[in-house]
Amino acid sequence: MLDSSxxxxxxxxxxxxxxxxxxxxxxxxxGGALTHYGGFLGCITLLPGLDTDSDGLSDEIDPxxxxxxxxxxxxxxxxxxxxxxxxxLNNPDSDADGASDGDEAVAMTNPQDxxxxxxxxxxAIGLSAEAMVTWSARDGLSYNLFGLDDLNAPGTSTLxxxxxxxxxxxxxxxxxxxxxxxxxxxxxxxxxxVEVAP
Numbered sequence: 001m002l003d004s005s006x007x008x009x010x011x012x013x014x015x016x017x018x019x020x021x022x023x024x025x026x027x028x029x030x031g032g033a034l035t036h037y038g039g040f041l042g043c044i045t046l047l048p049g050l051d052t053d054s055d056g057l058s059d060e061i062d063p064x065x066x067x068x069x070x071x072x073x074x075x076x077x078x079x080x081x082x083x084x085x086x087x088x089l090n091n092p093d094s095d096a097d098g099a100s101d102g103d104e105a106v107a108m109t110n111p112q113d114x115x116x117x118x119x120x121x122x123x124a125i126g127l128s129a130e131a132m133v134t135w136s137a138r139d140g141l142s143y144n145l146f147g148l149d150d151l152n153a154p155g156t157s158t159l160x161x162x163x164x165x166x167x168x169x170x171x172x173x174x175x176x177x178x179x180x181x182x183x184x185x186x187x188x189x190x191x192x193x194v195e196v197a198p
Contacts, residue, residue, distance in 0.1 A: 008062075011021040013099055018058045018195070023175070025095070026061055026077070028103040029039050032107065034065050035103055044051060045051055046059060046060065047059070051064060051072075051092045051152055052065045052066050053066050053067035053092075055067060058140070059090075065089050065090050066088075066091055066092040067088060067092060067107075068092035068100045068103075069102030069103075070087065070101050070102050070104040071188050072089040072167050073076060074105075075087045075088065075089040075101065076089055079103075080101070080105040081104075081105055081111065082108065083172075084114055085110065085111055087101045087112070088101075094111050094112060095110075095111055095112050095113055095116075095164075096114055097113075097114040097115070097116070097117050098117065099117040099118065101117075103117075103158060104116075104118075104141075106116060106194055106196055107196055108138045108196070109136070109137075109138065109140060109172070109174075110174075111171050113172075116136070116172065117136065118135070118136055118137075118194065118195075119135060119136055119194075120133060120134070120135045120192050120193065121134050121136055121176065123192060128182075129182065129183045130180055130181060130182045130183065131162070131180070131181045131183065131190065131192075132178055132179075132180055132181075133145055133160070133178060133180075133181060133192050133194075134176050134177070134178040135176065135178070135194045136162040136174070136176060137163075137165035137174075137175050137176055138165060138168065138172065138174060138175065138176035139166055139167055139168040139173035139175055140164070140165065140166070140173070140174050140196040141164070141165055141168070141196055142162060142163065142164045142165075142198075143162070143164075143165065143194050143196060143197055144159055144161075144162055144176055144194065144196075144197045145159075145160045145161045145162075145163065145179045145191050145192060145194050146159055146160060146192065146195075147160045147181055147190045147191070147192055148190065148191045148192075148193070149190055149191075151191060158182045159191070160179055160192070161179035161180075161181070163177045163178070164177075167181045176180055
């Protein structure tokens with residue numbers, strides 16, 4: 001809790017937000033599970049109908065206006081990315097590439113570049129029932145490549161490979177990664193997808 005004298009107390013289950021000499025600056029403590037708003041902060045909403053993500057919370061009290069799994073503070077400060085990159089707190093996909101800003105934060109791809117997102121980019125079929133799968137990647141990240149033979153049974157995907165990417169230039173260290181998949185068991189087609197390894 002930050003009281004009117006500027007003293008911060010943390011460690012409890014309640015986060016207190018107070019203002020000294022209203023309408024002065026407000027500070028919050030991130031240590032609590034509940035939030036108490038002192039003074040008239042949180043008692044009135046100036047634009048109650050402004051709800052960018054239609055989640056029932058007005059933007060004034062919603063910590064994530066666009067529901068992209070990045071807080072508004074992370075978006076305006078760029079702290080969800082390395083390097084720090086500011087994103088649009090009212091647009092879940094700042095660069096309109098089909099990957100949300102939150103997904104790009106997980107994949108560590110550039111949320112301001114519509115050509116930069118995690119995706120399989122090529123599947124090259126060889127002569128001996130094998131496929132070389134290539135995807136966009138970032139230096140130092142580990143990726144899991146999965147194969148799926150039946151689109152109607154998504155729970156039956158198989159881990160093909162775990163690959164750590166290498167290469168790329170600063171600041172985003174963009175590169176590609178690849179893995180070889182031998183088609184076995186009579187599979188005549190396979191769908192591939194990739195994720196950043198947990």
